[in-house]
Amino acid sequence: MQGEFRISRDSLGEVKVPKDAYYGAQTQRAIENFPISGLRLPRRFIRAQGIIKYSAAYANSTVGDLDQRLAEAIMKAAEEVIEGKWDHQFVVDVYQAGAGTSQNMNANEVIANRAIELMGGEKGDTSIVHPNDHVNMAQSTNDTIHVAINIAAVEAVYHDLIPELDGLIETLEQKGRDFYHIIKSGRTHLQDAVPMRLGQEFYGYKETLVEAKKTILESLDLLYQIGFGGNAVGTGINAHPKYSELAIEKVAEITGFPFRNPSNRFMFMQNTQGAIKLSGALKNLAIHLIKIASDLRLLSSGPRTGLAEITLPPVQPGSSIMPGKVNPVMAEMMNMIGSQVIGNDATITSAGQASQLELNVMMPVIAYNLLHSLQILSNGIKVFNERSVKGIMANEKRCNELMEQSLALATALNPAIGYDKAAEIAKKAYAKGKTIREVVREEGILSEEQIDYYLDVKKMV
Structure with a gap:
């Protein structure tokens, strides 16, 4: 059983971490502290974290604050995070430490341990690449x-x-x-x-x-x-x-x-x-x-x-x-x-x-x-x-049928017979189950030519 784990350390002490995991002590604590939803921050967010860690290593090495060999290893590991190679190592629940400290440390630890490997060391050897001192250099969760x-x-x-x-x-x-x-x-x-x-x-x-x-x-x-x-x-x-x-x-x-x-x-x-x-x-x-x-x-x-x-x-x-x-x-x-x-x-x-x-x-x-x-x-x-x-x-066909049945066609009669008379026509059409055109014709209110003119739907649209 002991062989399945390695001992990782943070400021609170020692933590057992799965031997094959690229994350470390702070991520493991978050796994244990926040077994809440099973939800994780998605691929785009993890990619963004990789971009941030890559850019930070680049900037720190450019100004001379980070050794070039360390920077190159961190940037290579961050590239792999950007590409999605280590998504399965980002394991912190969405409902986690305030501001996302655990999420930030998850990225720092994964990239640090992968950089350690790239430099020929074994995961967990923070004397080679440290998640805080090197990967998180000049940064904060905030x-x-x-x-x-x-x-x-x-x-x-x-x-x-x-x-x-x-x-x-x-x-x-x-x-x-x-x-x-x-x-x-x-x-x-x-x-x-x-x-x-x-x-x-x-x-x-x-x-x-x-x-x-x-x-x-x-x-x-x-x-x-x-x-x-x-x-x-x-x-x-x-x-x-x-x-x-x-x-x-x-x-x-x-x-x-x-x-x-x-x-x-x-x-x-x-x-x-x-x-x-x-x-x-x-x-x-x-x-x-x-x-x-x-x-x-x-x-x-x-x-x-x-x-x-x-x-x-x-x-x-x-x-x-x-x-x-x-x-x-x-x-x-x-x-x-x-x-x-x-x-x-x-x-x-x-x-x-x-x-x-x-x-x-x-x-x-x-x-x-x-x-x-x-x-x-x-x-x-x-x-x-x-x-x-x-x-x-x-x-x-259905559009035409329903349009012809619409009582609102009476609106077009307003200029010819006025609102009140048009409303009366609409009520009669509804009561008799007839169209506006049929009632106007039956009532003899308008000539056939006027009916065609006022009830021409093409003019209405």
Whole structure:
């Protein structure tokens, strides 16, 4: 049994660590202290931690504070973290030590032990590479976890979310063109309203998402501002004067994004403004996606007893008891995602209030919920678009039938006979189960030529 473990040490004493683990004593303590959810910070966050440790080693060696051989080993180990080689070694629960100290030490220990190996030593020999003195040089949990949130979020927005959102916007644009010739009944308060084009409805969805995308991109400026080098409280204690600038330049180089020093580093240390602002923008997107998905469910309802103005692609059976039933499952999935994103934003809002004095101790839960929102939105939008929206078909005959039955067509008679008389016509049509056109003709209120003129739906749209 002894052979399955090695003894690792930290400031509190000795700890048994699995022999093959690349993490060390502080990570092991976190495993034992926080057996809470089984949830871990995701790939994008771990990648961001690797970028931070690589950039720090580069900056420290450049200014002469870190031996070049040590720096090269740390940078190589950090590269492997960036690539995802050691994701299984990042084992700390999301609900962990405040601010993410355990998460930061998890990265420090994994990279230190891998660097030790690369230099010919055995894991745990901190006399070769020390997780605090070397890997964490000129850093603190307080700046690195915050910086990792921003890096991970920016990369997730640009590499994951925006491409899928653009794809859905493009599909809705195409549906707007395809359906533009189809005239249907509009609806307000879920009641008959004046006619509109089916394509106009889809163009409305498209432009809604265009505006939501703008809001997301506008929120990124705060995320580009990273207080890398602020260290514990923002003063940059134990860091070379040029360290921060060099480290941030390296982050920008690796990621390809314009990360920079914040306008005020103490503001950065005290608050998680960027994450809060982006989360709000994601909530805004989620709200509109719920609206669009709900509309598609309504418009496709039926197929015999609902609106049935459009049909959605059948992707799986809809009932365990009703044969042949097919449900709008992709739209329902999108609604669930939207609700979760709204809940994640509520968590981030609450956690954002935990900023006290020079630090927010709730950064791990902010990181998890923000990146969770980005992940499920990106994946959800992709399949929603590919497996549902792209395959939408219009039922032009049904649109025409319902439009002709709409009592709101009486609105077009206002200029000819006035609001009160038009309302009377609408009530009679409803009572008799007839169309507006039929009642106007029966009442002899207008000539056939006038009826055709005022009830020409093409003029109404």
